Amino acid sequence: MTGSAKILIASSTDSDMRYATKVVIPDPFIWIQFGTGKKTKEYIIVSSLEYSRAKEEAKPGTKIILLESIDLKNQRKPVGRRRNLADIAAAFLLSYNITEVFLPDNAWSLHTETLREHGLRVRFLESFFPERIVKLQEEVAAIKRAGRVAKRAMQHAADIIKTSTIEWDDTLTYEGERLTSERLKAEIEKIFIDNGCSSGETIVSCGEQAAQPHNRGSGAIYAGTTIVIDIFPRDNTSGYYFDMTRTFLKGTPAKNLLKLYDAVRKAQIAALMTVKPGRKASEIHTAAAAVFQRMGYKTTEEGGFIHSVGHGLGLDIHEDPGVGPRSDTILAPGMVITVEPGLYYKELGGVRIEDTVLVTKTGFANLTNVPKVFVVR
Template sequence: MTKLEALGPVLGRAGVDALWVSDPAGVRWLSGFSSAEDGKVLVTSQGATLYTDSRYTVQAAEESSLPQHIARPPATYEHAAGTLRGLRVGFEAESLTVAELEDLRVAWPDSTLVPLRGLLGGLRAIKTADEVAAIRAAQALADEVYAEVRPLIRAGVRELDIAAEIETRLRRAGAESAFDLIVASGPNGAKPHGHASARVIEDGDLVTVDMGAKLRGYNSDMTRTVAVGTPSAEMKRVYNAVLEAEEAAVRAIKPGVRAADLDKLARDILTGHGLGEAFAHSLGHGVGLEVHEAPGLRGSSQDVLEAGMVITIEPGAYLPGVGGVRIEDLVLVTEDGYEVLSHAAKEPV
């Protein structure tokens, strides 16, 4: 089944006849156009059309199999007006600006515009074989770069220097950092999203490295926490508790498992170690064209795992003023279980 064939019933359930796709991840998913931030896709019962401007005439023709219309707004909207007359047209409420919505209302006065949320997210959560291969390649590169940089993580080196090495090596390999990577040492490790700073790594620190590669549009995501010298007994205990929770959650992955139950499994283990309140975020998330996408692995999630999903498992424990630990693997849900895609070593502490 093609992506457009899969989308048809979804539009029907949403009560719309057409869909105006403005979110770059959705545009790329449907069209293959890599400059998706400067594109839109219109989906109707007759098919789909990629809209972009003359800067991308050659690129769009090379990358996308969809029919294309090259024009800037308002000509873009006017071109679609006749096709959409009398139809209910869904739009992505989370990505369309108020100004763009006003422009659509002016250009399509005979259409009914319907705000929709998360329409493509569920479809995009199940990866095709090509998408899995792309994510696998991005993670393999991240593993390679991490292995090259790991010996540089030592006392006397700044967090910023480690981050710069990772970013430079990703760039040289033809990729880029999937997000603002995290290198957090010592007490900075208590910040789940603390970015690399000028702090100098000290003997006895735990250092958390959260990194991913973006390669040909697809992302990877993993975290390792490593020891420099000999950490305190308390931080050793925290590390081993987080590792236990992470590995238990990974082992529980299979189709049909509720995402919320995975979160509870890891959280209960950390609670048993007296670290429940130190686990300050959800267990994980889907990864693909976006670093954070469906499914969501949090306690309130209604998502159920299906084969083809690529997810992270990343429990953590954060002690303000002391330090923190996060361990994260990238995992493919298979027909009968799981496959861990991240192969960077998890070092004993």
């Protein structure tokens, strides 16, 4: 047998490795695939420490190889470096007369050069598993599981803001203590942990902080200004993410903030109505931008609609398809994307509304079953 093989050398924190193997192993290991059609073969090469776990968790039909069983007697010892997993992979590949390997474009240079040392031709794939862009039913189910936890956490955060008390200086008090971004994040992430999810990057930003889309937020939460809560829990069992954002305001809103929220809400409706199979992903962004332009909200280097309207998600929080002004991806049933227009101005704060949606045969299904309520009193 001669030919080529796809190879990954990574831990299961790498989304391609998680997708390929379904195995959860914290240290790097090897996955190899070669052959075509019914003759396709997949191998996982792991140390004795992880051998039993790999056998238990791997996809049916995958052969588990003990790393220590790979014969290295005929392999020359490396000069100026220690042996690494790519040496092991090379020995295995050459035993099957494999002469060419395909790696993801984020492969470690050490592994790349090691494979080349052993005479293997190395090529890179920009999209290692292009099929990831369309989700299987089991993947959609995993995303929905994370979504149910996200819904619970967002509703809890909204309830905290609603039941909080406005103090003389416009700060909020909850359960006898000043309500802070840190407290809200802790409450949200506790629900994640209690329900088999994790995150650690939750955004709860208020006032000027909310004018920076990825400012995680810190300090006191104030009445009369926007509070942006962006949560993206990851289901620990499957590894799949969910993503949603809601914007709240406690107390009596100024008219300019009501108008700002209304613009974002209308932009999201326009964007969602554009989600249909056969359309370019860029049209979703264009639809939202057109609403902002029509309502007089300008975008400059300093503020406005300063990010893409969405992104794909799955095993990565941001993955294909891109949903920005230059995305030429054609939407297809099974794609899961976010739709999250936002407006950001330092003098006003920020407003973002985000739903995760599934592209269907006729349009879309909104997986984010959480009300969009701006003013809470």
